[in-house]
Amino acid sequence: SWGYQDHNGPEVWHELFPLANGDRQSPIAIKSSEVKYDPFLRPLSFSYDLTSPKVILNCGYAFSIECDDTEDRSVLRAGPLKGSYRLRQLHFHWGPTDDYGSEHTVDGLEFAAELHVVHWNSEKYPCFVDAAQQPDGLAIVGVLVKAGEHNSPLQKVINVLDVIKTKGSQVAFTNFDPSSLFPESLDYWTYHGSLTVPPLLESVIWIVLRQPITASSEQLATFRSLLCSAKGEPACCLLSNCRPPQPLRNRHVRAFFH
Numbered sequence: 030s031w032g033y034q035d036h037n038g039p040e041v042w043h044e045l046f047p048l049a050n051g052d053r054q055s056p057i058a059i060k061s062s063e064v065k066y067d068p069f070l071r072p073l074s075f076s077y078d079l080t081s082p083k084v085i086l087n088c089g090y091a092f093s094i095e096c097d098d099t100e101d102r103s104v105l106r107a108g109p110l111k112g113s114y115r116l117r118q119l120h121f122h123w124g125p126t127d128d129y130g131s132e133h134t135v136d137g138l139e140f141a142a143e144l145h146v147v148h149w150n151s152e153k154y155p156c157f158v159d160a161a162q163q164p165d166g167l168a169i170v171g172v173l174v175k176a177g178e179h180n181s182p183l184q185k186v187i188n189v190l191d192v193i194k195t196k197g198s199q200v201a202f203t204n205f206d207p208s209s210l211f212p213e214s215l216d217y218w219t220y221h222g223s224l225t226v227p228p229l230l231e232s233v234i235w236i237v238l239r240q241p242i243t244a245s246s247e248q249l250a251t252f253r254s255l256l257c258s259a260k261g262e263p264a265c266c267l268l269s270n271c272r273p274p275q276p277l278r279n280r281h282v283r284a285f286f287h
C-alpha cells in the first residue's frame with residue numbers, strides 16, 4: 030500500500046488516489062508576501078480535557094495520539110471556524126534529517142517536523158468519517174517544529190515510542206494536554222485544503238501557527254527510529270513521512286495577524 034518510499038510515495042499516490050491532483054491539496058508553500066490579512070478572523074479558542082487522549086498508535090506512516098471523541102469534551106472554536114470542532118487525534122510528520130520534514134513551508138523555509146492536531150465538525154456531522162467527506166468537515170492545526178531546545182511536554186510522548194516501535198502496535202496514553210505542545214503565540218494563517226495522506230480528502234480548514242515550537246535533535250531522531258514494518262517483518266525505519274507542498278491553484282491564504 031501507499032507509503033513514503035520511491036515505489037509507493039507522494040509522487041505515485043495519484044495512481045490509486047486521483048484526489049492527489051485535486052485543486053485544494055495540502056500541504057502548501059506559504060509565502061508571507063502573498064497572504065492577505067483578514068480583520069474578520071477571530072482568535073483561536075480551544076478547550077482540551079486532559080483525559081481525552083486514550084492511546085498512542087504506530088499506524089505505519091506515523092504515530093498518532095488517538096482521543097475519545099464520543100462527546101464534546103475537547104473542542105476547537107472561533108479562529109476561521111463556524112461552530113465547534115471536536116478533537117480526534119494528533120500526530121507528527123518529520124524528515125530524514127533536521128534540515129527538512131515539515132509539510133507546510135514558510136517563505137521557502139522547511140522545518141524539521143510538523144505537528145497536526147485534527148478536529149472534526151461535531152455540530153454539523155455525526156462522526157469523523159462523515160465529516161472527513163465534507164468541505165468544512167475537518168479543522169487541523171499545524172504547528173511547525175524547528176530543531177533546537179529540548180521540548181519537555183514532547184518528551185512525555187517520546188518516552189513511549191520505544192513501546193510502539195512496530196506498525197500496528199499501540200499503548201495506553203492519557204492525562205495529556207495537546208495544547209502543551211502549542212507555541213506562546215496563536216497567530217495563524219488559514220486556507221482550505223486536504224488531508225496530506227491518502228485518501229487526501231479535500232475537507233480540511235487548515236490553521237497553521239506562525240510561531241514554531243522547538244525539539245532537540247535527539248528528540249527528532251527518536252521519531253526516525255519508529256518502524257513502518259510490522260512485528261516479524263524485516264525492520265524498515267520510518268525515516269520520513271512528509272508530503273511536499275502542492276499547487277495553490279485558485280486559493281488564497283489569509284492571516285489573522287498583520
Ligand SMILES: CC(C)NC[C@H](O)COc1ccc(S(N)(=O)=O)cc1
Binds near residue numbers: 145169
Ligand atoms: C476514512 C478516512 C477519513 N480515514 C482517515 C484516516 O483516519 C487518516 O486520517 C488523517 C487525518 C489527518 C491527516 S493530516 N496529515 O492531513 O493531518 C491525515 C490522515
Ligand SMILES: [Zn+2]
Binds near residue numbers: 120121145
Ligand atoms: Zn498530518
